[in-house]
Amino acid sequence: MANATLTPDARVSSGEFDLPPSAWVEAYRTMVLARAMDERCLSLQRQGRIGFYVPLEGQEAAQVGCALALDPKDWVFPAYRELGVALVRGVPIQELLDQFIGNSGDRLKGRQMPNHYGYRAQNFVVASSPLGTQIPQAVGAALAARRRGDAVVTVAFFGDGSTSTNDFHAGLNFAGVYRSPTIFFCQNNQWAISMPRSHQTMSATLAEKAEAYGFGGVVVDGTDLGQVYRAVATARARALAGDGPTLIEAQVYRFGPHSTSDDPKRYRSDAEVAEWRRRDPLLRTKEEIMKTPGWTEAQDTALWTEARSRIAEAWKAAEGTPPLPPTSFLDDVFSERTPQLEHQRRELLGLLERKVVHE
Amino acid sequence: MTELTLVQAVNRGLAEAMRQDADVLLLGEDIGTNGGVFRATEGLQKEFGAERVIDTPLSECGIVGTAIGMALYGLKPVAEIQFLDFIYPAFDQIVSELSKFRYRSGGQYPCHVVVRAPYGGGIRGGLYHSQSTEAFFCHTAGLKVVIPSTPADAKGLLLTAIHDEDPVMFLEPKRIYRSVTGEVPDGDYRIPFGKARIAREGTDLTLVAYGAMMVPTLAAAERLAEDGLSAEVIDLRTLVPLDEAALLASVEKTGRLVIVHEAARTAGFGAEIAALVAEKALYSLKAPILRVTGYDTPFPYALEHLYLPSEERILDAARQVGRTG
Numbered sequence A: 001m002a003n004a005t006l007t008p009d010a011r012v013s014s015g016e017f018d019l020p021p022s023a024w025v026e027a028y029r030t031m032v033l034a035r036a037m038d039e040r041c042l043s044l045q046r047q048g049r050i051g052f053y054v055p056l057e058g059q060e061a062a063q064v065g066c067a068l069a070l071d072p073k074d075w076v077f078p079a080y081r082e083l084g085v086a087l088v089r090g091v092p093i094q095e096l097l098d099q100f101i102g103n104s105g106d107r108l109k110g111r112q113m114p115n116h117y118g119y120r121a122q123n124f125v126v127a128s129s130p131l132g133t134q135i136p137q138a139v140g141a142a143l144a145a146r147r148r149g150d151a152v153v154t155v156a157f158f159g160d161g162s163t164s165t166n167d168f169h170a171g172l173n174f175a176g177v178y179r180s181p182t183i184f185f186c187q188n189n190q191w192a193i194s195m196p197r198s199h200q201t202m203s204a205t206l207a208e209k210a211e212a213y214g215f216g217g218v219v220v221d222g223t224d225l226g227q228v229y230r231a232v233a234t235a236r237a238r239a240l241a242g243d244g245p246t247l248i249e250a251q252v253y254r255f256g257p258h259s260t261s262d263d264p265k266r267y268r269s270d271a272e273v274a275e276w277r278r279r280d281p282l283l284r285t286k287e288e289i290m291k292t293p294g295w296t297e298a299q300d301t302a303l304w305t306e307a308r309s310r311i312a313e314a315w316k317a318a319e320g321t322p323p324l325p326p327t328s329f330l331d332d333v334f335s336e337r338t339p340q341l342e343h344q345r346r347e348l349l350g351l352l353e354r355k356v357v358h359e
Numbered sequence B: 001m002t003e004l005t006l007v008q009a010v011n012r013g014l015a016e017a018m019r020q021d022a023d024v025l026l027l028g029e030d031i032g033t034n035g036g037v038f039r040a041t042e043g044l045q046k047e048f049g050a051e052r053v054i055d056t057p058l059s060e061c062g063i064v065g066t067a068i069g070m071a072l073y074g075l076k077p078v079a080e081i082q083f084l085d086f087i088y089p090a091f092d093q094i095v096s097e098l099s100k101f102r103y104r105s106g107g108q109y110p111c112h113v114v115v116r117a118p119y120g121g122g123i124r125g126g127l128y129h130s131q132s133t134e135a136f137f138c139h140t141a142g143l144k145v146v147i148p149s150t151p152a153d154a155k156g157l158l159l160t161a162i163h164d165e166d167p168v169m170f171l172e173p174k175r176i177y178r179s180v181t182g183e184v185p186d187g188d189y190r191i192p193f194g195k196a197r198i199a200r201e202g203t204d205l206t207l208v209a210y211g212a213m214m215v216p217t218l219a220a221a222e223r224l225a226e227d228g229l230s231a232e233v234i235d236l237r238t239l240v241p242l243d244e245a246a247l248l249a250s251v252e253k254t255g256r257l258v259i260v261h262e263a264a265r266t267a268g269f270g271a272e273i274a275a276l277v278a279e280k281a282l283y284s285l286k287a288p289i290l291r292v293t294g295y296d297t298p299f300p301y302a303l304e305h306l307y308l309p310s311e312e313r314i315l316d317a318a319r320q321v322g323r324t325g
């Protein structure tokens, strides 16, 4: 795996931007929670209790490391795989599960598929499915923060495949031109559904694309929590100092299917997956944690038990949450219903009353 | 004849065209090794090679723009957009370029690309895996817009599309990709554009639909028969060109019209049909024209069963119309 720093910067390896030793256990706890969510949600999907799920397995260190290097005021522009980021930002598990069900507890009011969530309180902008769209948006928000004089950076999350979209190129170009305080955090998980990274672009790295737009790109080992944290903390400091944007390519691997609709056996070998699993970010982080004096295997087991029971509890509550009111999908199209929408709402109420349609 | 699902019929149509003509090739995301996320191109890369079944980088703009260049040079590219909802990065290439090459060059540069895209709801796909935005393309002069509803039509219309000389938007009802099966003629089989299918003959009212909405519409017609109402059901098959004659003849016979589509109501294709009938067959009408459509909202996830027209909603509208006049 390439490990080159394309824009050498002395600060990259200084201790100033290291994840403090005291924060490692908490980071690991979040990674375990994220993986346990995957485990549970994949099984819920198989049982038909949620409709769809996008696992993040393999990308926990990249996401948690990145999110920990941010300030709560920073704005996150996620794609659909950023569970680890959402957890670090403090989105409650039950909010996520409510979203997966699309019940009345879902802050998004059942509008979107599972994993396509957003939470204003956590500065976690709502995700969409069309790839790459969040990238120029993150640039705009960063320029707005700068204009307001806020010490805020924005982070756009996206995958290797998304570097081929129009929006990626437009976004990076604007960021370069306006030196926006933006971090482009690309999780190169080696696959865009069935398209391998090697066929997506002939660039040797994704990070080097930043060069063409006039700013720096770095490649990091995304299975290494400390390395990711350092790169993001450095990029953040640079952005706030007025040194402009950074593209970070975190090299990871998607252990699972693209989504529950995907069968990766059709396009990649088990051997490749096994090879990457040896660098499982959870194992690597655990190895570090095991060096903490007094840390035992039993504590590790306890973390897993705690994560699973927190999820079980939240699921129980989510499942018991009532469904959405039936006409709610007609709200939020505009700030107020237009006469046409009001008319359509009445029509729907009539259909419900006459039992033509059912909640 | 072979019994096929709709998505298999698409697959056989593509294979047939590729066997007939070496100029036919396919481009899209995940269409090669993976055989397409809906398996529409399953096995085709194996049979025709990676030069003709091209897995592209993740760029719809790249897919359609490249296809346009190939078409200008004389090939017959068929571009797959993974979901109609993801076509917008290619919108400029389609609306500004593909649809206008012939016209803006005074006929010198015909540009024949087929753009295939699965469309429509009912698969728990939420906002971005459910939309039915055919009206955008109907509103763009220079694009033919085709929506099959049966396996035989999927193959027959697709082969016509690939051998046509104009750009064709070929929208596939993914909700019924596997749930609808039927006998499909083997070999070269073509259905002309601009010829609606009378899916059911009737005398009391006309139901017009296309694509996935044919299923609840036909089911509603069945139920109306139990009520003693004889519904004629028209499957438009191609929205552009539109079979006006079939539509008007039916309305002149029945005097009652219900239009069904899952797209949002405002400026949906139903509005075009209603206007046409009002212009050309108003005096045949015995009741107001009704539309059973999606609502004027983005496509919702959790409540899609309320958003989508259902057999019951179609029945309800048909009964209202049937009682009037």
Ligand SMILES: Cc1ncc(C[n+]2csc(CCOP(=O)(O)OP(=O)(O)O)c2C)c(N)n1
Binding pocket: A081, A129, A130, A131, A158, A159, A160, A161, A162, A163, A189, A191, A192, A193, A254, A258, B029, B058, B060, B082, B086, B089
């Ligand atoms: C514009 C657009 N085209 C196609 C798709 C369908 N699609 C969803 S995810 C995906 C692959 C994305 O790969 P990558 O950017 O590497 O992210 P990853 O899923 O690997 O995290 C594709 C093709 C989409 N969502 N948006």
Ligand SMILES: [Mg+2]
Binding pocket: A159, A160, A161, A187, A188, A189, A190, A191, A192, A193
């Ligand atoms: Mg990827």
